[in-house]
Amino acid sequence: MIGLALSLPPLDLHQLYHGIFAEEAPDLDLRGPQHGTDPAEVEFVFTFRPPDDGFTGMTNLRAIFSAGAGVDAIMACPSRPAHVPVFRVEDADQALQMAGYAAFHVHWHHRDMPTYLAQQPRGEWRRTLTGLSPTHRRVAVLGFGHMGRAIARGLVALGYPVVGIARRLPDLPEPGVSHITTAELDAALPQIDILINVLPLTEDTRGLIDRSFLNRLPQGAALIHMGRGGQVVEADLIAAIDAGHISGASLDVFETEPLPPDHPLWTHPRILITPHVASIPERVRLVRSIRDRLRSLPLKDAS
Secondary structure (H helix, E strand, C coil), rough: CCEEEEECCCCCCHHHHHHHHHHHHHCCCCHHHHCCCCHHCCCEECCCCCCCCCCCCCCCCEEEEECCCCCCCHHHHCCCCCCCECCCCCCCHHHHHHHHHHHHHHHHCCCCCCHHHHHHHCEEECCCCCCCCHHHHHEECCCHHHHHHHHHHHHHCCCCCEEHHHHHHHCCCCCEEEEEEEHHHCCCCCCCCCCEECCCCCCCCCCCHHHHHHHHCCCEEEECCCCCCCECHHHHHHHHCCCEEEEEEECCCCCCCCCCCCCCCCCCCEECCCCCCCCCCCHHHHHHHHCCCHCCCCCCCCC
16 A cells, blocks of 8 residues: 655654554555655555645555644645545643643643752752642643543542543543543633643634733732643733733744744743643554554545
8 A cells, every 4th residue: 555754844744653663564566756656556644744735646545644633734735635535643641741741731730840940050059848739739620531531630640630622522421630621711710820732723723822811810820831832922921921910931832933043932030931742642652543544444436
């Protein structure tokens, strides 16, 4: 079966993955755009940010696989055949990575680590002696799919009161988590001390976390943004922190990636930046999942 690794530069999915496909799935011939493959021969596409014309001529396409948990760029591609299924990464290991990232940053903001970092060069021995118990910080996970559930489970195990927020209540509630719907979000925001965003990017979530949204959080709340670039209005976040309303933020995704070197987010003392690394799927596991998914697809009609 012929597949095409397709993504805008600087990401070269073929270079990163073709050797692993050869070892783990030798029946899958993963090619790159440089091979000049006839689009009509392509049966699966492996992509993350496809070019606008990337799917043109793929009349025999059977499946599209994202190289990450997000599929918004794929769904927005104008040449994507609407009838072809799009599969996102749903890997247990990647969910654990997300849970670990979230736990670290919840602790970072709960225990006010930026203050201790600022004290260190000055040799200041000043301690916070109250409010250290996780029971003092109510954490909300905005977006309760595969990743959101893993994040909530980890935080419950650490003793934090956790609220899971999604469009609808889950069929299987997570033990220890209070579940609400997005219809109740406005009423819930004033009670949230640390907000973790793992929503997908849609027309409803683009620009969601703006000045009005941030102002509804309580004084001193913190934001951990692990969703998609374009959901946080970055200038509004900086203004909310500078005004003292938001205590700080951890940001892993951005409107523009890579984040421009001169962007004010880089130098803000209350913002911790990571370069879109909250979770990166292990390549072998991702290839195996694609292999198994393709083998489970219905056979093509021989007629």
